[in-house]
Amino acid sequence: PKEILLADYAAYPFAIDTIALTFKLSPAETIVTSKLSCRRLGQASTVLELNGGPYMSLLSLHMDGVLLEAEKDYDLSEEHLRVYNAPKSFELTVVTSINPQENTRLEGLYLSSGNFCTQCEAEGFRHITYYPDRPDVLSVFSVRIEALMEDYPVLLSNGNPAGAGEIAGGYHYAIWNDPHPKPAYLFALVAGNLACLTDKFHTSLGRDVTLNIYTLEKDQAKCDYAMGALKRSMQWDEETYGLAYDLDVYNIVAVSDFNMGAMENKGLNVFNTKYVLASPDTETDTDFAHVEGVIGHEYFHNWTGNRVTCRDWFQLSLKEGLTVYRDQEFSSDMGSRVIKRIDDVKALRAAQFPEDAGPFAHPVRPEKYIEINNFYTATVYNKGAEVIRMMATIIGQAAFRKGMDLYFERHDGSAVTCEDFVQAMEDASGFDLRQFRLWYSQAGTPEIKVDVKKGQGSKTILSVSQTVPSTPGQDMKKPMVIPIVMGFATEHGDCLSAQGLSSNIRPLGNGSFLLMMTQGADEFTFEGVEPTAVPSLLRGFSAPVEMETTLSELQQYFILNFDTDSFNRVEMSDLLLKKEVYKIAEQIEASQTKTVSNKLIKSLGQCLEAYERDPALISSILSMPSENDCISSMKRLSIDAVFEARQFLGKKIAHRLRKSLQSVYLSSRSAAKSLSLKGDKQAVHFRRLQNVCLSYMAKTGGHAENRLIVDQFQDSTTMTNKLAALQALVHSSIGKRKQLIRHFYKAYRKDELVVDKWFAAQALSTHENVHSEIALLQNHRDFSYTNPNRIRSLIGMFTMGNLSAFHRRCGKGYEILANAILKLDDINPQVAARMLTPLGRYHKLDKERQVLIGKQLKRILAKEGLSKPVYEMASKAYE
Ligand code: HT7
Ligand code: ZN
Numbered sequence: 050p051k052e053i054l055l056a057d058y059a060a061y062p063f064a065i066d067t068i069a070l071t072f073k074l075s076p077a078e079t080i081v082t083s084k085l086s087c088r089r090l091g092q093a094s095t096v097l098e099l100n101g102g103p104y105m106s107l108l109s110l111h112m113d114g115v116l117l118e119a120e121k122d123y124d125l126s127e128e129h130l131r132v133y134n135a136p137k138s139f140e141l142t143v144v145t146s147i148n149p150q151e152n153t154r155l156e157g158l159y160l161s162s163g164n165f166c167t168q169c170e171a172e173g174f175r176h177i178t179y180y181p182d183r184p185d186v187l188s189v190f191s192v193r194i195e196a197l198m199e200d201y202p203v204l205l206s207n208g209n210p211a212g213a214g215e216i217a218g219g220y221h222y223a224i225w226n227d228p229h230p231k232p233a234y235l236f237a238l239v240a241g242n243l244a245c246l247t248d249k250f251h252t253s254l255g256r257d258v259t260l261n262i263y264t265l266e267k268d269q270a271k272c273d274y275a276m277g278a279l280k281r282s283m284q285w286d287e288e289t290y291g292l293a294y295d296l297d298v299y300n301i302v303a304v305s306d307f308n309m310g311a312m313e314n315k316g317l318n319v320f321n322t323k324y325v326l327a328s329p330d331t332e333t334d335t336d337f338a339h340v341e342g343v344i345g346h347e348y349f350h351n352w353t354g355n356r357v358t359c360r361d362w363f364q365l366s367l368k369e370g371l372t373v374y375r376d377q378e379f380s381s382d383m384g385s386r387v388i389k390r391i392d393d394v395k396a397l398r399a400a401q402f403p404e405d406a407g408p409f410a411h412p413v414r415p416e417k418y419i420e421i422n423n424f425y426t427a428t429v430y431n432k433g434a435e436v437i438r439m440m441a442t443i444i445g446q447a448a449f450r451k452g453m454d455l456y457f458e459r460h461d462g463s464a465v466t467c468e469d470f471v472q473a474m475e476d477a478s479g480f481d482l483r484q485f486r487l488w489y490s491q492a493g494t495p496e497i498k499v500d501v502k503k504g505q506g507s508k509t510i511l512s513v514s515q516t517v518p519s520t521p522g523q524d525m526k527k528p529m530v531i532p533i534v535m536g537f538a539t540e541h542g543d544c545l546s547a548q549g550l551s552s553n554i555r556p557l558g559n560g561s562f563l564l565m566m567t568q569g570a571d572e573f574t575f576e577g578v579e580p581t582a583v584p585s586l587l588r589g590f591s592a593p594v595e596m597e598t599t600l601s602e603l604q605q606y607f608i609l610n611f612d613t614d615s616f617n618r619v620e621m622s623d624l625l626l627k628k629e630v631y632k633i634a635e636q637i638e639a640s641q642t643k644t645v646s647n648k649l650i651k652s653l654g655q656c657l658e659a660y661e662r663d664p665a666l667i668s669s670i671l672s673m674p675s676e677n678d679c680i681s682s683m684k685r686l687s688i689d690a691v692f693e694a695r696q697f698l699g700k701k702i703a704h705r706l707r708k709s710l711q712s713v714y715l716s717s718r719s720a721a722k723s724l725s726l727k728g729d730k731q732a733v734h735f736r737r738l739q740n741v742c743l744s745y746m747a748k749t750g751g752h753a754e755n756r757l758i759v760d761q762f763q764d765s766t767t768m769t770n771k772l773a774a775l776q777a778l779v780h781s782s783i784g785k786r787k788q789l790i791r792h793f794y795k796a797y798r799k800d801e802l803v804v805d806k807w808f809a810a811q812a813l814s815t816h817e818n819v820h821s822e823i824a825l826l827q828n829h830r831d832f833s834y835t836n837p838n839r840i841r842s843l844i845g846m847f848t849m850g851n852l853s854a855f856h857r858r859c860g861k862g863y864e865i866l867a868n869a870i871l872k873l874d875d876i877n878p879q880v881a882a883r884m885l886t887p888l889g890r891y892h893k894l895d896k897e898r899q900v901l902i903g904k905q906l907k908r909i910l911a912k913e914g915l916s917k918p919v920y921e922m923a924s925k926a927y928e
Contacts, residue, residue: 050419050420050917050920050921051419052417052418052419053417053418053419053421054416054417055361055363055414055415055416055417056416058360058361058363060090060185061090061181061183061185061186062089062090062091062093062094063087063088063089063090063093063097063135063181063186064087064088064090064186065085065086065087065088065180065181065186065188066086066087066088066188066189067085067086067188067189067190067191068083068084068085068086068180068188068189068190068191069083069084069191069192069193070082070083070084070178070190070191070192070193071083071192071193071194071195072192072193072194072195072196072238072240073195073196074149074165074194074195074196074201074240075196076149076150076160076165077148077150077151078146078147078148079146079147079148079149079158079165080108080144080145080146081144081145081146081147081177081178082142082143082144083142083143083144083145083178083179083180084140084141084142085140085141085142085143085180085188086138086139086140087135087138087139087140087141088137088138089135089136089137089138095133095134095135095136096131096132096133096135097131097132097135097141098129098130098131098132098181099129099130099131099132099143099179099180099181099182100128100129100172100175100179100180100181100182100183101125101127101128101129101130101175101179102127102128102157102175102176103127103128104147104148104151104152104154104157104176105145105146105147105176105177105178105179106145106146106147107125107130107143107144107145107179108144108145108146109142109143109144110122110123110130110132110141110142110143110144111141111142112132112139112140112141112142113139113140114140114142117132122134128175130143130179143178143179143180145177145178145179147176147177149165152176153835153876153877154876154877154878154879155168155306155307155308155837155877155879155880156168156169156172156173156176156308156879157169157173157174157175157176157177158176158177158238159306161304161305161306161307162241162265162304162305162306163200163241163242164201164239164240164241164242164243164304165196165201165238165239165240165241166237166238166239166241166302166304166319167236167237167238167239167314167319168307168308168312168319169233169234169235169236169237169312169314170234170235170312171234171362171421171422171425172234172421172422173234174233174234174236175233177236180233181233182233182234183232183233183361184232184234184358184359184360184361184362184464185232185358185359185360185361185464186232186233187230187231187232187358187462187463187464188230188231188232188233189227189228189229189230190206190207190208190226190227190231190236191208191211191224191225191226191227192206192207192224192225192226192227192238193222193223193224194206194222194223194224194225194238194240195216195220195221195222196220196221196240197219197220198215198219198220198221199219200241200242201240201241201242202221202241202242202243203239203240203241203242203243203245203263204221204222204223204239204240205223205225205237205238205239205240205263205300205302205317206223206225206227206236206237206238206239206317207225207227207231207235207236207237207314207315207316207317208225208226208227208228208229208296208315208316209225209226209227209228209296209297209298209316210223210224210225210298211224211225211226212224227296227315227316228296229295229296229315229355229356229462230462231315231355231358232358232464235313235314235315235355235358236314237312237314237315237317237319238317239263239300239302239317239319242266243263243264243265243266243302244263244264244265244266244268244269245261245262245263245269246261246262246264246269246272246273246276247259247260247261248260248276248279248280250279250280250283250294250299252283252287252293252294253287253291253293254293256293256294256295256297257297258283258294258296258297258298258299259297259298259299260276260279260280260298260299260301261298261299261300261301262275262276262279262301262302262303262325263300263301263302263303264302264303264322264325264326268303268322268326270328271325271326271327271328271331271332272303272325272326274327274328274337274340274341275301275325275326275327275340275344278340278341278344278345279299279301279344279348281341281345281379281383282344282345282348282349282379283348285345285379285382285383286348286349286352286375289378289379289382290352290375290450290453291454292351292352292457294351295351295356296315296316298316299316299318299348300316300317300318301318301319301320301325301344301347302317302318302319302320303320303321303322303324303325303326304319304320304321304322305321305322305801305836305838306835306836306837307319307320307321307322307837307838308837308877308879308880309321309425310323310324310343310346311324311343311346311347312347313346313347313350313351313354313355315351315355318347318348320343320347321838322801322802322838323336323339323802323805323838324339324340324343324344325340325344326340326802327340329766329767329768329769330766330767330768331768331797331800331802331803332768332802333767333768333769333772333806334733334736334737334767334769335769336768337733338380338384341380341383342376342377342379342380343376345375345376345379345380346372346373346375346376349372349375349376349379350368350372352457353368353371353372353375354368354369354372356457356461356462357456357457357460357461357462357463357465358463358464358465359464359465359466360464360465360466361466362418362421362424363414363415363416363418364414364465364466364467365421365424365425365429366413366414366429366430366433366436366467366489367465367466367467367469367470369425369429369430369433370413370429370430370432370433370434370435370436370437371433371434371437371470373430373431373433373434374433374434374437374438374441377389377393377434377438384730385665385734387615387616387666388665388666388669388734390589390590390616391616391619391669393431394590394616396427396431397427397431397432397435397593398678398681399675399677399678400427400431401426401427401428401431401432401494401593402494402595402681403677403681403890404426404427404428404886405428405432405492405493405494405520406493406494406518406681406892407889407890407891407892408521408889408925408926408928409426409886409889409922409925409926410428410492410493410520410521411424411426411428411492411520411521412428412489412490412491412492412523413428413429413432413433413436413467413488413489414467414489414490415429416490418921419917419920419921420882420917420918420921422879422882422918423882423883423918423921423922428492432593435592435593436488436489439485439488439530439532439591439592440452440471440474440482440485442532442534442563442591443480443482443485443530443532443563443565444474444477444478444480445478448474448477448478448479448480449474449478451477451478452473452474452475452476452477452478453473454477455473455476455477456469456470456473456474459473460473467489468486471485471486471489484527484528484529484530484567485530487527487529487530488529488530491517491523491526491527491529492520492521492523493517493518493519493520493523493526494517494518494593494594494595495515495516495517495529495531495592495594495595496515496516496517496518496594496595496596496597497513497514497515497531497533497566497594497595497596497597498513498514498515498596498597498598499511499512499513499584499586499596499597499598499599500512500513500598500599501584501598501599501600503580504574506576507576507577507578508549508574508575508576509537509547509574509575509576509578509584510572510573510574510575511535511564511572511573511574511575511584512570512571512572513533513564513566513570513571513572513573514569514570514571515528515529515531515566515569515570515594516569517529521925521928528566528567528568528569529566530565530566530567531565531566531567531592531594532563532564532565532566532591532592533563533564533565533566533586533587533591533592534557534561534562534563534564534587534588534589534591535561535562535564535584535585535586535587535588536560536561536562536584536585536588536613536614537575537578537579537582537583537584537585538582538583538584538585538607538608538611538612538613538614539579539581539582539583539611540581540611542560542613543559543560543561543613544560544578544579544582545560546577546578546579547562547575547576547577547578548575548576548577549574549575549576549577550562550573550574550575550576551572551573551574551575553565553566553567553571553573554573554575560613561588561614562575563591583600583604583607583608584598584600584604585608585612585613585614585617586598586617587617587620588614588616588617589614589616590616590620595682605621605624605625606621606625606648606652608621609621609622609625609652609656609670610652610655610656615663615666618666618670619666619669619670622652622653622656622669622670622671623674623678625649625652626649626673626674626698627674627678627679627682629645629646629649629698630674630679630691630694630695630698631683631686631691631694632644632646632694633645633694633697633698634683634686634687634690634691634693634694635686635690636694637690637693637694638686638687638690643694643697645697645698645701645702645705650701650702650705650706653670653671653702653706654705654706654709656670656671657671657706657709657710657713658709658713660713660717660738663734664717664720664731664734664735664737664738665733665734665737665738667738668734668737668738668740668741671738671741671742671745672741673695673698673699673702674695676692676695676851676852676853677849677852679691679692679695680852680893681893683893687895688852688853688856688893688894688895688898689858692852692853696815696853699745699748700748700749702745703745703746703747703748703749704749706745707746707749707751710742710745710746711742711746711753711754711757713738713742714739714742714743714746714757717735717736717738717739717742718735718739718761720732720735721735721736721739725767733769736767736769736770739770739773740769740770740773743757743758743761743773743774743777744773744776744777746758746777747777747780747781750781750782755781755783758774758777758778758781758783759774759778759783759785759789761773761774762774762775762778762789762793768803768806771793772806772810775789775790775793775806775807775810776810776813778790779810779811779813779814779816780813780814780815780816790807790811793807794807798831801838802838804831804839805838805839805841805842806842808826808829808831808832808839808842808843808846809842809843809846809850811823811826811843812826812842812843812844812846812847812850812851813846813847813850813851814851814854815851815853815854819847819851819854820854820857820859820861820862820865823843823847823865824865826843827843827869834869834872834873834876834877835876835877837877837880840869840873840880840884844865844866844869844884845884847862847865847866848862848865848866848884848887849886849887855887856894856898858897858898860898860901860904860905863888863901863902863904863905864905866884866885866887866888866905867888867905867906867908867909869884870884870885870909870919871908871909871912874909874912874915874916874919878916878917878918878919879918881916881918881919882916882918882919882921882922885909885919885922885923885926886922888902888905888906888923888926889922889925889926891926902926903927906923906926906927907927909923910923910924910927
């Protein structure tokens with residue numbers, strides 16, 4: 050397969066001013082007529098090249114009303130339609146036929162629960178009609194949809210409604226006009242039998258907008274939260290960035306068969322049901338948070354992505370990194386800023402750091418790809434958001450807002466690059482961001498080392514060095530700009546007496562400082578810092594780096610107990626827990642007796658006792674680092690020892706803090722209950738703590754604890770508690786375990802999203818026979834390779850969330866995954882390729898396991914007719 054290179058970018062030689070589409074919808078054969086008004090730009094080529102795909106037939110082609118002849122007037126290959134002798138301006142009419150019913154790839158036009166829907170990003174529109182399917186070709190779309198009225202009463206597309214009516218034979222039609230020129234990836238169409246929740250929003254510019262959320266009838270009752278989130282998003286964007294909505298309707302449609310989370314099509318967002326439906330009895334608190342975040346994300350795309358879009362797909366982070374940053378800030382403003390940051394950094398470390406450290410590493414702005422769908426990655430999205438966040442930190446919030454204003458002023462209505470964004474920030478702030486731009490072009494997570502020294506007199510010197518590891522295709526790295534936010538923690542808050550700062554330090558006015566690292570090694574000097582103050586470094590995770598410090602253990606515990614920056618208290622508990630895991634792992638490897646630090650247990654116990662002030666924070670301080678976290682930052686140890694050590698430490702904490710855990714469990718449980726009756730949002734924080742306690746309590750296997758698990762499972766009215774109990778139950782050896790798991794299924798079998806949770810909970814099982822349990826679940830009547838949510842729940846959870854089971858020495862985990870990928874490759878290559886991620890994370894594994902993974906990759910690569918997306922991922926992993 051061919052590599053596409055950023056360096057090869059060339060503007061499209063034609064303008065498509067308007068496109069008028071007519072769809073005659075039918076499941077087995079839909080006819081699409083597309084009228085393009087085309088204009089040749091300058092003296093460029095007279096060959097009009099349109100993208101197409103193998104799942105579509107060309108029925109006819111006319112230029113200015115004249116039928117064109119194959120080979121003489123045009124050529125058709127599997128991927129292109131080339132029309133010769135294009136005049137200066139002309140109208141081209143393309144008629145194609147497609148089969149939505151057979152479309153299991155879920156891109157282009159397909160069916161979900163019998164309803165028509167589309168997914169065009171990145172390159173799905175080319176499976177609907179021949180068109181310049183690239184983000185820099187913007188056109189004004191008008192759409193006419195015709196379908197059987199009884200089966201498809203709702204007919205939707207982008208923009209504003211412009212007419213509807215009946216036609217003979219039980220058919221009807223609807224017309225939609227979108228006044229905003231847009232690239233084809235933002236096109237959408239939905240037709241079906243859908244119920245609708247309606248509301249209104251009045252914009253700051255005086256526009257009355259109708260808001261609709263369409264779902265299957267049975268799901269209508271679960272849309273209120275999403276509607277509220279949409280209105281909060283609209284309000285927030287007006288207040289924060291002065292950005293108002295620009296159409297008369299905002300439609301959201303939720304479908305169960307969807308390759309990703311949601312899609313920001315102009316005026317017609319299509320969502321995975323997982324990110325719309327929310328009811329406390331079937332969705333967890335985390336689900337609610339995700340719904341709010343994703344609703345916000347897609348709404349914010351209306352400006353960052355739709356009004357200003359990407360010139361080419363290498364610039365994907367222009368819209369995705371920026372929009373993730375915006376949705377993170379929105380959620381922070383709606384709830385707890387620090388908890389949101391803790392969770393976001395956890396997600397970055399879980400998905401992006403391993404990506405940056407392995408064979409799939411690529412810059413935030415990649416330079417080449419075979420399959421663009423493989424580049425909707427944690428690097429482009431989450432590291433991209435961190436890059437935006439760092440810019441905001443460096444230039445300050447006020448200048449960042451000015452930069453955003455300038456960006457829209459310059460680029461509204463056009464397709465631009467990441468460079469254009471940085472330029473706007475640079476021009477608005479007056480900061481020199483030349484070196485900063487390396488964050489877009491250099492892959493790899495920088496590693497910094499901080500050495501704290503006392504100098505002459507009252508001087509404190511921080512010596513910081515950085516290295517950026519080499520990544521595929523990038524051996525030599527330049528030093529990056531790294532903004533390090535820090536303060537000096539004392540028992541009574543931040544030390545405020547620091548002065549005499551070197552020129553590379555900026556006081557932030559809140560007791561914190563911004564250290565601007567720009568070289569391989571930098572020194573930062575302070576004077577007058579209290580002698581006992583402890584540096585609290587990288588507050589709020591001000592840069593996406595790995596950090597090592599020379600802080601003593603005493604100082605680390607000091608940060609855990611006293612830092613004013615709650616984020617860093619959690620960071621420190623995480624670090625101390627991981628250090629303890631590694632110490633125990635070393636003892637295991639040396640066949641020594643395993644020991645656990647009393648100091649660590651005591652500190653965690655103290656935090657736990659003081660839970661009332663901030664239950665969510667304490668729940669994070671107490672949480673064990675994940676298996677993934679533990680192996681990501683381990684050095685030289687074997688994963689077997691690390692997994693065993695992690696389990697051992699978890700059990701020890703559970704036993705040693707047994708009494709406190711039980712009592713905090715009971716009090717947070719009742720606090721959550723009474724707050725929730727009052728409709729107080731704090732209930733979520735108490736539930737979070739309650740369930741962290743429960744997960745520790747489960748590790749004791751004690752009679753009283755098991756009783757509490759079963760009680761919670763049977764009595765809880767919220768899915769948050771029910772699922773936490775189910776998870777504990779799955780891991781346990783409680784007698785009724787199997788029966789209760791079955792009971793859960795029976796109670797919720799009609800609710801797909803809950804059944805997903807049921808599959809996921811079992812995929813995380815720590816039981817010895819987990820591989821055979823997975824095999825059984827793959828044969829369950831509700832398991833299906835055509836539904837991406839189901840695949841992610843079972844296969845995704847097992848391979849990415851249950852590492853000790855996935856990496857068992859027998860290699861069965863790898864075989865299970867390879868088998869699933871091979872099957873899925875014929876059904877949905879995009880999802881199959883994503884599932885391959887864990888097979889690229891072998892750099893911390895021993896030789897034997899690497900060989901076993903290599904064997905499976907070879908099997909995958911040997912498949913005849915292997916899809917392009919899977920080929921790209923498997924060959925990179927195999928290299
Ligand atoms: N912009 C969208 C990215 C996307 C996508 C969504 C659904 C299905 C397939 C997709 N391919 C790419 C989602 C977003 O970031 O908002
Ligand atoms: Zn997005």
